[in-house]
Amino acid sequence: MKNKTGYTRSILIAAGIIIIVIIGIMIMHNSGKSSQSSSTVQTIKVGSGNDGQPFAYLDKDGKPAGMDIALLEAIDKKLPQYKFKLTLSDFPTLITNLKSGKTTMAMYQIEQNAERKQDFKFGKVGYTVWDTLLATKKSTGVLNSFSDAKGKKLYVTNATNQATLTDAYLKSNAKAYTVVRGTYTMEQVAQGFASTQFDVYPAPKYSIDLLNRQFKTNLVYGKSVNHSNAYPMFNKDADPKLVDAVNKVMAELKKDGTLKKLSNEWLKGDYVPKD
Structure with a gap:
């Protein structure tokens, strides 16, 4: 027959085992949630510029900088279900990469025209006026x-x-x-x-x-020969959910003044479309 001290010790050991089991289950459960959560984040390859100041370029430390880069970061921050991975290049290569599927989205002051509309999808919210x-x-x-x-x-x-x-x-x-x-x-x-x-x-x-x-070029100009804005552009096969998500965030960034703030910061003026 166990004495009182032995009985108490047995209870404490049993309780300890139960606690360890519970902790183990919780760790496994949380680990599973973490793994599941990370697996739902989709990586989106995004093309932009590497030598187009002040829109998209590499700074003195070799890091991406510019208005388009800052805007991409703002969009990415509002879309936790996506992770943007940048591919920087000159403009012609950017177009080729997007058309071939090497990238899914591009942002480098891209305007709409009939030819591009045949090959790509465009966002609905313009962010820079590009009237020619x-x-x-x-x-x-x-x-x-x-x-x-x-x-x-x-x-x-x-x-x-x-x-x-x-x-x-x-x-x-x-x-x-x-x-x-x-x-x-x-x-x-x-x-x-x-x-x-x-x-x-x-x-x-x-x-x-x-x-x-x-x-100090003192250039002059007359009337606009073409009305246009810069838009996010997507591969023809881009997921409509991605396009809709970017459109929604772009509308929010325009409404809350973020686009104007970025334009003033990087372009030294308000070049955000009014329409």
């Missing part, structure tokens, strides 16, 4: 249409909407003007004007403001 204006020196005169640019040299960046617009006019008006093509930085554009490499730069107001502010 024809920038010139005062000595060249103000241009209000592509027909006004007859006999002049135009510079366009490869694969941009401005290149598409410039080429579309040439299809119906062969030899109306000559075109210089490339992937120039803003400094190189300024140098192109200074060296008379070209006379006209189809560009949005932001780019013209930047050239005038940073490089």
Whole structure:
């Protein structure tokens, strides 16, 4: 027969075993929940720029920076079910990657046009105004249409909407003007004007403001030759749930002033579409 002390010891041992078992079950349960939770987070490969200040580029430490990068981070933060993984490149490669399926989404000041609408899906909320204006020196005169640019040299960046617009006019008006093509930085554009490499730069107001502010180019422009905004763009096979989720967050960021804040911070002005 056990004495009182032995009996008490047995109860304590049994209680300890029960506690250990309960803790083990809880750990296994929480581990299962954690594993299940992590498995529901979907990685989305997103394309953006690597040398397009101040939109998307690598800073002095080699880290992604710029307005589009900051906006992607803001969107990602509001979508815990997704994890954005960046793929940075030049603009033509970004388009190729998205079309081939190497990326699912892209954000690099991308405008809509008929050709892109055939190959990609677009978000519904624009975040930067990209109305095309024809920038010139005062000595060249103000241009209000592509027909006004007859006999002049135009510079366009490869694969941009401005290149598409410039080429579309040439299809119906062969030899109306000559075109210089490339992937120039803003400094190189300024140098192109200074060296008379070209006379006209189809560009949005932001780019013209930047050239005038940073490089004292004193460029002028007339009426818009095309109305456009920058939108998130998706692979044609992108999950509609992803597209809807990004659209919802973009609308929230526009309404709460985040888009305007990012525009002022990175572009030094409010270039957020009013529509």
